[in-house]
Amino acid sequence: xxxxxxxxxxxxxxxxxxxxxxxxxxxxxxxxxxxxxxxxxxxxxxxxxxxxxxxxxxxxxxxxxxxxxxxxxxxxxxxxxxxxxxxxxxxxxxxxxxxxxxxxxxxxxxxxxxxxxxxxxxxxxxxxxxxxxxxxxxxxxxxxxxxxxxxxxxxxxxxxxxxxxxxxxxxxxxxxxxxxxxxxxxxxxxxxxxxxxxxxxxxxxxxxxxxxxxxxxxxxxxxxxxxxxxxxxxxxxxxxxxxxxxxxxxxxxxxxxxxxxxxxxxxxxxxxxxxxxxxxxxxxxxxxxxxxxxxxxxx
Ligand code: HEM
Ligand SMILES: [Ca+2]
Numbered sequence: 001x002x003x004x005x006x007x008x009x010x011x012x013x014x015x016x017x018x019x020x021x022x023x024x025x026x027x028x029x030x031x032x033x034x035x036x037x038x039x040x041x042x043x044x045x046x047x048x049x050x051x052x053x054x055x056x057x058x059x060x061x062x063x064x065x066x067x068x069x070x071x072x073x074x075x076x077x078x079x080x081x082x083x084x085x086x087x088x089x090x091x092x093x094x095x096x097x098x099x100x101x102x103x104x105x106x107x108x109x110x111x112x113x114x115x116x117x118x119x120x121x122x123x124x125x126x127x128x129x130x131x132x133x134x135x136x137x138x139x140x141x142x143x144x145x146x147x148x149x150x151x152x153x154x155x156x157x158x159x160x161x162x163x164x165x166x167x168x169x170x171x172x173x174x175x176x177x178x179x180x181x182x183x184x185x186x187x188x189x190x191x192x193x194x195x196x197x198x199x200x201x202x203x204x205x206x207x208x209x210x211x212x213x214x215x216x217x218x219x220x221x222x223x224x225x226x227x228x229x230x231x232x233x234x235x236x237x238x239x240x241x242x243x244x245x246x247x248x249x250x251x252x253x254x255x256x257x258x259x260x261x262x263x264x265x266x267x268x269x270x271x272x273x274x275x276x277x278x279x280x281x282x283x284x285x286x287x288x289x290x291x292x293x294x295x296x297x298x299x
Pocket of ligand 2: 042043044045046047048049050051052053129
């Protein structure tokens with residue numbers, strides 16, 4: 001029930017307003033790209049794409065964003081949506097007419113395009129969710145040590161195929177991971193699926209007992225460009241997380257990795273199809289949602 005021209009009569013310039021705000025934020029703070037894309041993923045997999053991840057804890061409610069796995073969501077993703085929403089609300093016709101969930105979907109599209117990835121038409125018409133509870137996050141998001149079966153199952157729960165999962169994992173062509181998320185691969189015995197030179201680079205960047213805030217780029221080759229380098233890295237044993245490298249190690253997923261390493265165009269087509277499907281997960285309409293005045297506060 002989502003449509004590309006949902007706001008045509010409600011707030012006709014919403015896409016250019018959001019794009020301008022996101023572009024400004026991106027130029028000030030390039031790490032906004034990873035922060036925003038990961039925020040969209042973590043939103044959609046918990047109660048659907050409804051901006052439930054943006055809600056702040058209050059009173060006796062511990063919200064999704066305070067679940068352990070979400071504590072590493074970078075603040076710049078939230079800030080991007082808040083700024084874009086403020087820009088939209090500044091237009092009288094648009095005030096409180098555009099959902100936080102839709103702004104997150106548009107901002108995600110915009111940061112991907114700004115960093116060299118595909119630009120695609122984004123479907124709109126999501127409402128914001130009415131609940132946000134940390135316990136809703138339990139078991140819904142994959143961890144860095146997930147097996148291929150676990151990854152495939154967690155995406156299947158959301159109507160996404162193994163091929164969608166592999167395409168979406170290429171979001172790890174940008175952004176950062178904390179040393180703690182892969183330190184088990186570079187200890188005294190290095191993960192045999194990791195390239196030894198890459199492993200020793202990582203050991204240098206992430207010494208044992210390093211500051212827990214230390215992070216490194218997920219894509220060591222083109223960390224700021226949204227491209228198919230992710231798959232080429234996997235072919236070289238240069239996937240940072242175990243959940244990345246397993247996509248090449250396991251013969252069920254390897255053909256997709258090889259195909260998209262070979263073809264940037266093929267990757268882009270698969271990625272756009274998969275992120276469009278991701279954007280449809282659990283969408284709220286009618287009485288199941290509303291448009292929040294403040295993305296961080298349920299209303
Ligand atoms: C397939 C299973 C996935 C696993 C196990 C996974 C896990 C992780 C982990 C552990 C990090 C590092 C977090 C940190 O240390 O701060 C990360 C970062 C990231 N993930 Fe994933 N992820 C998966 C899929 C996805 C998908 C589908 C997307 C989006 C479409 C995505 C987007 C990102 C981005 C952009 C970052 C970098 C965040 C930043 O720079 O702030 N991931 N992911
Ligand atoms: Ca959500």
